[in-house]
Amino acid sequence: MTNPEIAASPQAGALWPQTLVGVGVLLTGLLLAMGAIDISSEAGYGGVGPNFLPWLVSIVLTICGAWIIWEARTGGFRELEAAPDEEPAYWPGFVWVSAGLLLNAALITTLGFILSCTLAYVLAVQGLRRANGQAAANQPRTWLLDCLTGFLISAPVYWAFTKFLAINLPGLTQTGWL
Structure with a gap:
């Protein structure tokens, strides 16, 4: 049985x-929870074992997934603006973001965590700035500020x-500071 208000709404196709x-x-x-079953629950520092975070994330994802399904089946995302048909996806921005993620994964053991995350x-x-149409994306000052901000976040x-x-993360030097 379908709700006539949902069927008549402009977002009915998006449900x-x-x-x-x-x-x-x-x-x-649920898959993360299945994987968390195999992780040791032996309490570590502070009484929290290594399986705490995977269980927490799996519970939150399961709750969010159920909530998204409930929202979608009871009328969809009510505050969602209709996507304009004339504006296509901005693929160059996608390429910038994807390159950042892939280079981070490829270079993390070579450059170390800090520099590879800064690059990502x-x-x-840059991809997000260009997708937003910001003219400052090509300026050297913007690149420098982005590098500094990335370093100040990742370090x-x-x-x-x-x-x-x-927790051992790949570093550039053996000192543990870079």
Whole structure:
């Protein structure tokens, strides 16, 4: 039985894609939970074991997936603006962001965590700036500020993981600071 208000809405065609996104998120959460079963629950520092974060993420993803499915099946995302038909996807921005992610994965053991994440940040931000039509994307000052911002984000993350949590991340030097 279908709701006549939903069938008459302009977003009625978007309900199945929204539902599929919810199913994908729900399945991701359930698969992560299946993987978390094999992780040791032996308590570490602070009484939290290594399986705590995977379980937390899997529970949150499962709840979010169920919520997305519920939203989609009860009328869809009500605040979602209709996508304009005349504006195609901005593929160069997608290429910039993808290049950042792929180069990070490829160079993290060569450049170290900080520099490879800085590179990923710079390329992703450039893709987003260009997709947004910002004229400043090509200016050297913007590139320099993006590099500095990426470094200021990735360095504390690296130091927090290596110095405080004793989790080994690839570094550029053996000192543990870069």
